[in-house]
Structures are given as structure tokens and as C-alpha cells.
Amino acid sequence: MHLEPHISFGPHPDLGVVAEVAVGNPHTEQVLRKYHFRQHPESGLYFLPRDAPYNRVLRAATGAARVLQDAGLSVATDPRLMVPPPVPQSPGTPARHAVPAQSLTALTAELHAVDRAMDAAEILQELLDEDFGAMGELEQLISATATWCERLDTDAGRELGSRLHTIANHVAFLGYRIADVEGDLAVMPEVIPADAPPLAATPARPYEDFLPRYGARAQAAVAASPHRPGHSPIPPSPVAAPPPPGPARTR
Structure with missing residues (x-):
């Protein structure tokens, strides 16, 4: 029926x-x-x-x-x-494919159900996928916002555009760092022990344990600025140009 x-x-x-x-x-x-x-x-x-x-x-x-x-x-x-609408592109620029939206929350939930290192690597690979990965979309959004600010044709707009281009560079570099980890996970034979507690029941270590040298920067980020109370932007630090991407892995 x-x-x-x-x-x-x-x-x-x-x-x-x-x-x-x-x-x-x-x-x-x-x-x-x-x-x-x-x-x-x-x-x-x-x-x-x-x-x-x-x-x-x-x-x-x-x-x-x-x-x-x-x-x-x-x-x-x-x-x-x-399926989202395609992003408008300049003439001669290849359009980014319009594909179903990806949820980072769904990827995190998927991670809770995997036991093998190679399966965790596949989840990171989805994040980095050149067609629908969230990392590429984030970089594109920030770069487009930088260009939008520059189109204001003001000193403030150009300054904000420069800061956003630096942030986009950080995102691209972060993607390459995540790709390094994904590659190492993909070749690991390790499996989560059967008696290990669920991921949701395992407390996460505080970020300070891993990034102690950024403590002063984190405090500066939330400190009030004499020029803009309640906001103190971190000066953009130079970022080395990311290495050229290697051959993309497929699942």
C-alpha cells in the first residue's frame, strides 16, 4: 500500500x-x-x-x-x-562544484562509532576533500570576505581585507597540517581496545597541555584594547607558504 x-x-x-x-x-x-x-x-x-x-x-x-x-x-x-547554489566565479575561473552540504557535527558523531585508525583517517579526508570538504569552503569564504572588504575602497576595508587574507593563509596551512596527520593515521594498524571507554566518556585534555607557548597570545586575544574596548585583535604573524599539495587520496 x-x-x-x-x-x-x-x-x-x-x-x-x-x-x-x-x-x-x-x-x-x-x-x-x-x-x-x-x-x-x-x-x-x-x-x-x-x-x-x-x-x-x-x-x-x-x-x-x-x-x-x-x-x-x-x-x-x-x-x-x-545542494547549495554554485558560487559566482570570475570568467575563466573553474567553478566549485555544488554538492550536498557537509556537517562537521555529523563527522564528529561518525568519529564516535569508528574503532580503526584508518577509519578515523577517512573522516579527516572528508574534511579535506577538495570538492566538498569544509576546510576548502572555509578558506574560500574567508578569501571572498577579504575581497568584499577591499571593494569598500577605504583604508579600513583594505586593512580588514589584508587581515582576512592572512587568516585564509592560516586556514590553508592548517589544512596541510591536518593532511599530514590524516596520512599518518591512514597507515596505522592500531585498533581501539575493546575495554576502552566510549569517546564521549573520555575527558578531553585542555588545550593548554598542547599549546603552552600560545598562552600569552590567547590572553591578548580577549584583553580589552584602548582603541576598541572588549576587542584586541592579534597582529597577523607571517605564515610560510604551504607546500604544494600532493596527489589526492580517494576513499
């Missing part, structure tokens, strides 16, 4: 992201309006503004779906909603 869902979320060629309600339900309409869906007067579909940012649309659809499921209704969601 085929059962139709009470509500379906998906893309529409004219209205953008829409919700189709199979059975009239005042609670459903109330939830959709809470998440900024509006009803189209002709089709009866509930839709979000076409110019709404992707992350806002995704939060609205998933938030409404979760509330409706908790109320006992069946919800269907088109997987195409998980």
Missing part, C-alpha cells in the same frame, strides 16, 4: 522552495508560517522567498520538517534541497 506523506518539501521551477500539504491541518499551516513560508493564492503551495539565502532556506525547511515529524506527521523532503 502506497501512503502519501502529510507534507512534502522540494524545489519548484517558479516559486523556489515549496511545501505541499496533502491534508488540510491548522497545525501544519501554523508551523509553516512560523518558519516564514507563505501560501501561494493560486496553487495553494507554501513557499519561501526566491531571494532567501540558501542556509536560511535550509534551516526553515529542516526546522519545519522536524516540528511536523515530532507532531506525528509524515514528511518527505526532496534531496535536491541539500
Whole structure:
């Protein structure tokens, strides 16, 4: 027997992201309006503004779906909603592929279920993947924000752009450091002992145990500035240019 869902979320060629309600339900309409869906007067579909940012649309659809499921209704969601729009690129620049969004929280949860070092390495590899890895997306976002600041064509904008370019360089360098660890994990035969406590029950060591030389910098970061109370930016330190990437590993 085929059962139709009470509500379906998906893309529409004219209205953008829409919700189709199979059975009239005042609670459903109330939830959709809470998440900024509006009803189209002709089709009866509930839709979000076409110019709404992707992350806002995704939060609205998933938030409404979760509330409706908790109320006992069946919800269907088109997987195409998980694919973000492509980032505009300059002519001649290869476009970054639009692929389903990656959740760092989901990767962390996945880590709690693996026992082998090589499996932990694969999780780091997902983080570093050149097509959908979060590290590359973070570097791209910071670099784009730097360029945005420079387009203000002011001294403050250019100064902020310079700082952001330095941060993007730090992110790129961090990616190469993580890749080094991932490569070492991938060749380790070690397995977590059967009597080891769960990862969630293992207390994490404080960062001070690993980075004592950065203690003064951390204090300076939270100290008040005489020019900007409550904010004291750390002067950007020179970062060596990262080594050229080696051949990418695939899972």
C-alpha cells in the first residue's frame, strides 16, 4: 500500500522552495508560517522567498520538517534541497562544484562509532576533500570576505581585507597540517581496545597541555584594547607558504 506523506518539501521551477500539504491541518499551516513560508493564492503551495539565502532556506525547511515529524506527521523532503547554489566565479575561473552540504557535527558523531585508525583517517579526508570538504569552503569564504572588504575602497576595508587574507593563509596551512596527520593515521594498524571507554566518556585534555607557548597570545586575544574596548585583535604573524599539495587520496 502506497501512503502519501502529510507534507512534502522540494524545489519548484517558479516559486523556489515549496511545501505541499496533502491534508488540510491548522497545525501544519501554523508551523509553516512560523518558519516564514507563505501560501501561494493560486496553487495553494507554501513557499519561501526566491531571494532567501540558501542556509536560511535550509534551516526553515529542516526546522519545519522536524516540528511536523515530532507532531506525528509524515514528511518527505526532496534531496535536491541539500545542494547549495554554485558560487559566482570570475570568467575563466573553474567553478566549485555544488554538492550536498557537509556537517562537521555529523563527522564528529561518525568519529564516535569508528574503532580503526584508518577509519578515523577517512573522516579527516572528508574534511579535506577538495570538492566538498569544509576546510576548502572555509578558506574560500574567508578569501571572498577579504575581497568584499577591499571593494569598500577605504583604508579600513583594505586593512580588514589584508587581515582576512592572512587568516585564509592560516586556514590553508592548517589544512596541510591536518593532511599530514590524516596520512599518518591512514597507515596505522592500531585498533581501539575493546575495554576502552566510549569517546564521549573520555575527558578531553585542555588545550593548554598542547599549546603552552600560545598562552600569552590567547590572553591578548580577549584583553580589552584602548582603541576598541572588549576587542584586541592579534597582529597577523607571517605564515610560510604551504607546500604544494600532493596527489589526492580517494576513499
